[in-house]
Amino acid sequence: MYIYLPIAEVSMHIGIIIGLGGGVGFLSGLFGVGGGFLMTPLLIFFGIPPAVAVSTEANQIVASSVSGVLAHMRRGNVDFKMGAILMAGGMIGSTLGVALFSFLRDIGQIDLVIQLSYVVFLGIIGALMLTESLRTIIRSRTPGAARGKLHQHNWLHGLPLKMRFRRSKLYISAILPLGIGAFVGILAAIMGVGGGFIMVPAMIYLLGMPTSVVVGTSLFQIIFVTANVTLLQSIQTQTVDFLLAGLLLFGAVVGAQFGSRAGALLRGEQLRGLLALLVLAVCVKIGYDLVIRPEDLLSVELVR
Amino acid sequence: MIGRLAAHRTAAPALAGLAMLLAEPAMAAPKQVVADLSNSRVEITSSYHGTELLLFGAYEGVPGDDIILVVQGPATDIIQRRKAKRAGIWVNVETKIWQQAPSFYHVFATDELSSIADERALGNATVGALSGGLSFVSGRDESSNGQGGGTSLASGAAIAGNPEQRNNLRRNMEANGLWQVLPSSIVTQQDMLFRASLSLPSNIPTGDYNVRVLHFRDGVALSERATDMKVRKAGLSALIYRFAHDYSALYGIFAIVFAVASGWLAAAAFRRK
Structure with missing residues (x-):
């Protein structure tokens, strides 16, 4: 059964939409990630216009982050103060990101920037995660290896406007989380992702937050950043497809349940290693598309 | 719309047509072609995935006559x-x-366009668009090298006049299914009745369409009939589209509230199990 998506203005088989939601939902449940970095390229691959894919995915991530953050809140794994600072940065960043998105779309370069962002950031994060998980796996097989320091102090910790973050046991400059929030906000708006895959390593390695509060705090601020993107894209470009988001969500909710159960069967470093391979696979696929000669060098787009 | 003789536009075909009429007085002036669509209002509902329409009609022909049918969407x-x-x-x-x-x-015909009439006659009847004419479009170049900070206007006439560029546009538009020439796609019966099946794609643009039927004899358009077709979003898809465009801020807030509510419901359902 096909369903006509009123904003994307294409019809898609309902099985594909729910299947995409379920498949990506399963992986996000398995790995504990939002899955935007998989869903947005897949939607574009299935013929959804890039602008609609990015905006609609932002809307869907609002839902998956809400359902994810509730479990972390119950366990007290959300640093609300840190989350609020990251969110303030994220609001600024995502507002800039949406404006940048419109500009790039007007000059016909949005596809290129989306693709390049994916290649660069998925490449970096994937490579880091892979080496980290391989190191952990090797270390676990060679007992007695020394453990590194939890986090290092560098010039970043000498910035002014210091604030105390009790839940994270940190006393650092507010400029740092504000800047990280803004940077990830820009990427979230352009790439159609929540940005957790950049936010989480940044919180651990740049801010030095304890790993227990990292995921919950990241999800907490992602809700607001993606809600901001949803609202701004709705107003400025009318590219949020409510019907598509709702159907994806339906599949994702079910998929995530199975994913998180499957995740319990695997060890942490194995999961991270597999996730790294998945991230790198997406990076390579998008990079390959940029390098090979397109079938037709000319393409058309109708002005509505 | 009133059908007209294409021969009026240029002197030479007019003379040819006149000569033909004088040679065969029994035929006199052929009656106008009449045509109708099985559905002149295409509704794009949530279950829309392309649709088929039947276009049928009658004409007063002799063996060897041709029919050309042009379905043209909004500019x-x-x-x-x-x-x-x-x-x-x-x-x-x-x-x-x-x-x-x-x-x-989309152009439908009883034969290859080139064997129905020459390019000039097709152009005069403005069905030449895809056979090489495309006279009604003009283009403008925009440099997108990111420098200069503006659009540089090239001569529009020069672009519209370049056959290679028109062919490129045609290839692109054919690839996405929006432009098409389908020769030998009209079935005729006893030189009186004709029918063609219009297959509308799922990515069809909305708006007011113009459907024209032309009756050709010996390379000359004898009669033409135009009819309207409307393509509109309808039902839930129209509702969502209008909501998104007319009340875009409210739509955004609604989308967020819906996402928060369903995320919360999903988490609650998880917990029960």
Whole structure:
């Protein structure tokens, strides 16, 4: 059964939409990630216009982050103060990101920037995660290896406007989380992702937050950043497809349940290693598309 | 709309047509072609995935007569981009805007267009668009090299007049199914009745369509009939579209509230299990 998506203005088989939601939902449940970095390229691959894919995915991530953050809140794994600072940065960043998105779309370069962002950031994060998980796996097989320091102090910790973050046991400059929030906000708006895959390593390695509060705090601020993107894209470009988001969500909710159960069967470093391979696979696929000669060098787009 | 003799437009075919009429007085002036659509209002509902329409009609013909049917969508600007390799990757380097081109253009005929009439006669009846004419579109070049900070207007006439560029546009529009020429796609019966099946794609642009039927004899358009077709979003898809465009801020807030509520419900359902 096909369903006509009123904003994307294409019809898609309902099985594909729910299947995409379920498949990506399963992986996000398995790995504990939002899955935007998989869903947005897949939607574009299935013929959804890039602008609609990015905006609609932002809307869907609002839902998956809400359902994810509730479990972390119950366990007290959300640093609300840190989350609020990251969110303030994220609001600024995502507002800039949406404006940048419109500009790039007007000059016909949005596809290129989306693709390049994916290649660069998925490449970096994937490579880091892979080496980290391989190191952990090797270390676990060679007992007695020394453990590194939890986090290092560098010039970043000498910035002014210091604030105390009790839940994270940190006393650092507010400029740092504000800047990280803004940077990830820009990427979230352009790439159609929540940005957790950049936010989480940044919180651990740049801010030095304890790993227990990292995921919950990241999800907490992602809700607001993606809600901001949803609202701004709705107003400025009318590219949020409510019907598509709702159907994806339906599949994702079910998929995530199975994913998180499957995740319990695997060890942490194995999961991270597999996730790294998945991230790198997406990076390579998008990079390959940029390098090979397109079938037709000319393409058309109708002005509505 | 009133059908007209294409022969009126140029002197030579008019004389030819007159000569023909004088030679065969028994036929006199042929009656107008009449045509209708099985459905003149196409509704794009949530279950829309392309549709088939039947166009049928009657004409007063003799063996060897031809019918051409043109389905033309609302005029729109078409942005065409060209990619080139820069620093190892393929990027858009050139933008061309085709102004007021048909967003949809399907031509049906009883034969190959080239064997029905010559290009000039087809052009006079404005069905030459896809056979080489495309006279109604004009383009404009925009440099998108990111420098200069503006659009450089090239001579519109020069672009519209370049057959290679028109062929490129045609190839692109045929690839997405919006432009098409389907020769030998009209079935006729006893030189009186004709019918053709219009297959509308799922990516059909909305708007007011113009459907024209032309009756050709010996390379001359004898009679023409035009009828309207409307393509509209309807039902839930129209509702969502109008909501998104007319109350966009409210739509955004609604989308967020819906997402928060369903995320919360999903989490609650998880917990029970």
